Amino acid sequence: MTGIEMLRELALDIDDTVKVEWFVKGYDERSRWKGHALAHELAWIADKIESEQRERYDELNDENERLRDMLNGVSYHLGMGEDVHYYSDDNYDECQQSVLLAIDERLMPEGYEWPRYEDDKPVMLGDTVTKYVGGGEIKVRSVEFLENMTYLHERFKTDQIAIVRPGERVKRQQVLAADGEPLEAGQTVWDTNGDELQVLSIEDDHERHVTCHYEGIDGIKANGWWLPHTLTHQRPVLDADGVPIEVGDDLYSVEGALSFHVGVIDRHACRIATNEMYAIDKWADPLMFTHTKPEPPDSWDRIEKDAQLNPDDYWMHHSGSGEERENAALAMSRDIMHRCIALAGVSE
CATH class of the missing domain: 2.30.30 (SH3 type barrels.)
Known part of the structure; x- marks a missing residue:
């Protein structure tokens, strides 16, 4: 999935009532985002990126035309005639090689x-x-x-x-993938999102971009560029947050009740096991786990220690809305009070 496709998907998943201004740092009434729906703005940004890409594509087409005229002119003025395959959009490599061979013979x-x-x-x-x-x-x-x-x-x-x-x-x-294996045209590889790709070519630019063929939204075939270190020859196994799982990782169940030390990964079947589980052929679904360690349950000792912090330090360790951050001292007192009520098991 490309960045634009992910942006559009996010725009579709966000409720239309969510406003951009809720997430803007230092927002005031003069902000350009006032009253704008977040989903609409994300879709607008995706459209703008796509429009700019089309403009760049048109520029490249113009450059392509100039290159074609140049190559054909070289072949004509050097008298290569039938020795040269004249350049078109689908035979650039053949034309380039023919021109070099013809020059080679003469020069x-x-x-x-x-x-x-x-x-x-x-x-x-x-x-x-x-x-x-x-x-x-x-x-x-x-x-x-x-x-x-x-x-x-x-x-x-x-x-x-x-x-x-x-x-x-x-x-x-050689251009190496993240797994240390060389990348070559025709290989099947996977990116960090777990998407399957087909290597078409390896560009000779500074970053050694890899051009890959992939299946996008609604089964539409497309090509894109990836950096070598973002590709692997082995299908990545991802946790519930989309983070790749490797042998030796410590995971936690999504609900926070279990810890899990990864001993074996079956990439073909996309499943994981501890060494003990593997010994008896038992496996777990990686989507049931996360790399994020759950917060320990609240306690009176934690509340007592937190109450001694200044408001800014307190909110560095506890999530809070923008409004709470602006009134840090008052919000801290209220939050500690709510935590005490919850821990005591009484209603407000």
Whole structure:
């Protein structure tokens, strides 16, 4: 589910009577949010984001047109003719490779070839490749042909190069998911929300964004970008709050009555067990648990200690509305009184 889809879903789930001003810090009567329904404003924000994305998409389309004209112009003026697959929206990679091959045949020094990856695709300026010394990666800024060797440079430093010997292929720098396994096109992965995705490609930008195919709301297919560290090859098992569960985590039942130390996770069946439960083949539903430790029950000792706090410190440890925070001392006295009445088990 994309951020916009989550925003729309939240807008649908919020009651129309809820106002934005209830949640605005330092709200006053001149606020732009006065009288505005929270659900309406969230939906409006989602529409605005979508509109801005469409504008950006149109800009990219215009840039795409200019790129097409440039590539086709290069192929024409260099006399490549039928050797080149002319660029269109669905054959960019083929066109790019054809242009490079044609240039390679005309411009490369005798005995050299343009550096290529193991899948035979040409290395492009701006690509990220494995560094020759010490591992790591460099971004290719220039290519040098010297004494039968090919040097890929990021900067003019000896430790920022990749060396390609005759007949060798350049190794792509692996992009790792959160589980430490390399990401590759065609893999099935999951994001931190537990949504299943299909890897389409790995971008060669600074963040190494991963383009994935997914099924959105109402079964609509779409593509999106994810950062590598937000993806995993194993289906995440989530608690009641949507937080991923890992072996060794301490969980608490939603109602707060039970504690649970995770010993085993069955990701395929989406279930968890303690080591003792696993020994007798017993499992628990992860949605019955949370990572949030429940507050201990109120007591006379707690009330006595809280009564010695100043009002600001008191409300740092206890939830309260904005109105209560503004009248901290009075609200603190009332809250302690209500706690005493509740603990004594008498009606107000």
